Amino acid sequence: MQTKHPLKNQDLIDQFHRDGYIFLEKALTEPQLLAVNNQLLSWVDESKLHSESFGKIKDGRPRFDVDIKSHSADMPALRRITSPAEISDSCLDVVKDNSALDLVADIFGPNIKHWTNKLNLKLPSSGTEVKFHQDFPFEPHSNEDIMTVLFFLDDVTLENGPLEVVPGSHNGPLYSLWHDGIFTGAVSSDVELKKKQDSISCIGKAGSACLMHSKLLHGSGANLTKSPRSLYIVSYTAEDAIPLTENPLPSDLEGMIVRGQKTGTVRCSSYSIELPEYPKEVSFFGQQDKVKKTFM
Numbered sequence: 001m002q003t004k005h006p007l008k009n010q011d012l013i014d015q016f017h018r019d020g021y022i023f024l025e026k027a028l029t030e031p032q033l034l035a036v037n038n039q040l041l042s043w044v045d046e047s048k049l050h051s052e053s054f055g056k057i058k059d060g061r062p063r064f065d066v067d068i069k070s071h072s073a074d075m076p077a078l079r080r081i082t083s084p085a086e087i088s089d090s091c092l093d094v095v096k097d098n099s100a101l102d103l104v105a106d107i108f109g110p111n112i113k114h115w116t117n118k119l120n121l122k123l124p125s126s127g128t129e130v131k132f133h134q135d136f137p138f139e140p141h142s143n144e145d146i147m148t149v150l151f152f153l154d155d156v157t158l159e160n161g162p163l164e165v166v167p168g169s170h171n172g173p174l175y176s177l178w179h180d181g182i183f184t185g186a187v188s189s190d191v192e193l194k195k196k197q198d199s200i201s202c203i204g205k206a207g208s209a210c211l212m213h214s215k216l217l218h219g220s221g222a223n224l225t226k227s228p229r230s231l232y233i234v235s236y237t238a239e240d241a242i243p244l245t246e247n248p249l250p251s252d253l254e255g256m257i258v259r260g261q262k263t264g265t266v267r268c269s270s271y272s273i274e275l276p277e278y279p280k281e282v283s284f285f286g287q288q289d290k291v292k293k294t295f296m
Contacts, residue, residue: 013107020170020216023202027100027209028151035090036232037153040081040119047071047078057082058250061279081119083251084232091117095234096258100149100209104236104259108145111239111260115139115146116249119153121230122161122223129161131186132196132219134169135235137177138185138248138276139214143269145238146214153230156203160229161221163210164199170213174273183277187217240267248279 016022028036047054047066055063065080085092095117105112116139135148156162175187186192195217202210212218214235223229239262247254 009103009106012103016103016107016211016213019167020213021165021167021202022103022211023204024100024103024209024211025204026207027098027149028094028207030207032090032094032098033153033207036088036094036151037230039084039088039090040121040153040230043081043084043119044076044078044121044123047076048073057086058252061281063087075124077123079121079123081121082249083117083253084119085117085253086251091119091232092253094151094232095253095256098149098151098209100151100211101236101258103211104147104149108147108236108238109260111263112236112258113239114253114256114258115235115237115243116247116251116254117232117234118249119230119232121228122220123228124223124226129222130218130220131184132164132166132192132217133177133186134175134215134217135212136214137174137273139235140244140273140275141237141241142244143238143241143267144213144215144271145241147236148212148214149234149236150202150210150212151232151234152204152206152208152210153232154206154228156208156229157225158201158203159223160225160227161223162201162203162229163212163218163220163231164196164201165210165212166195166199166217169195169217170215172215172217174215174271175217176274177276178274186219192219238267239263240265242266245275246278248276 012022052068053062053065057063063082067077067079071077085095177185
């Protein structure tokens with residue numbers, strides 16, 4: 001188990017508390033980046049043999065999520081791989097040890113555990129768009145020390161659907177993801193319209209990462225280029241942050257200590273939030289598909 005104490009970088013820590021996110025260059029080593037990308041390419045090739053989502057995660061839903069409206073062997077639209085670290089040593093290696101994780105330990109304290117991991121893909125012309133939302137309403141915990149780390153597996157540009165974040169929004173309200181009795185996984189169109197004008201795009205070289213607070217408002221547009229844009233997204237929590245609902249991406253790796261040690265304690269913060277709906281869909285893209293129907 002990795003127990004080294006990370007070097008502190010107070011400027012980055014202060015930026016995180018102010019803005020709710022940090023951009024970090026060279027978050028992955030070159031061997032890590034190459035290994036994960038090679039694994040991903042093999043899964044994209046495998047998806048060409050399927051006409052619908054396939055594989056299976058712990059709760060029985062498919063592990064490999066394809067957009068059946070546009071997926072084909074010639075133009076694969078594999079858009080999500082859930083818990084790849086369960087079936088890939090290269091993905092598991094990243095979960096357990098990376099320089100972004102050192103920063104997470106500096107910000108939240110020495111004891112850190114893994115929560116979820118997933119690969120999100122924006123392949124050319126697949127049109128995968130993410131409506132604005134906060135992650136925390138999907139995954140409420142006893143306290144709010146939850147970090148989402150988005151590792152860039154490709155160069156991320158303004159044209160290929162970069163992450164868009166609203167700086168400082170993690171210090172604001174928790175927005176409802178329920179609309180007209182439907183859990184859409186997105187904030188209302190009014191909130192998105194108002195907040196998106198303050199958003200900035202997170203762009204950078206492959207191997208970089210964006211560390212993002214679970215309460216930060218964010219989304220992303222479609223990939224308008226002819227090249228792929230993929231992210232490996234790993235979520236970590238403070239060891240004393242205890243989940244209040246079922247993990248929407250259940251995995252045998254949930255709760256794995258990746259820095260420090262297990263204390264067996266729970267820390268609570270005060271907030272009020274609507275409980276999420278456990279996803280029946282393969283991924284939250286299915287939940288966000290309801291947005292169009294709800295807001296039309």
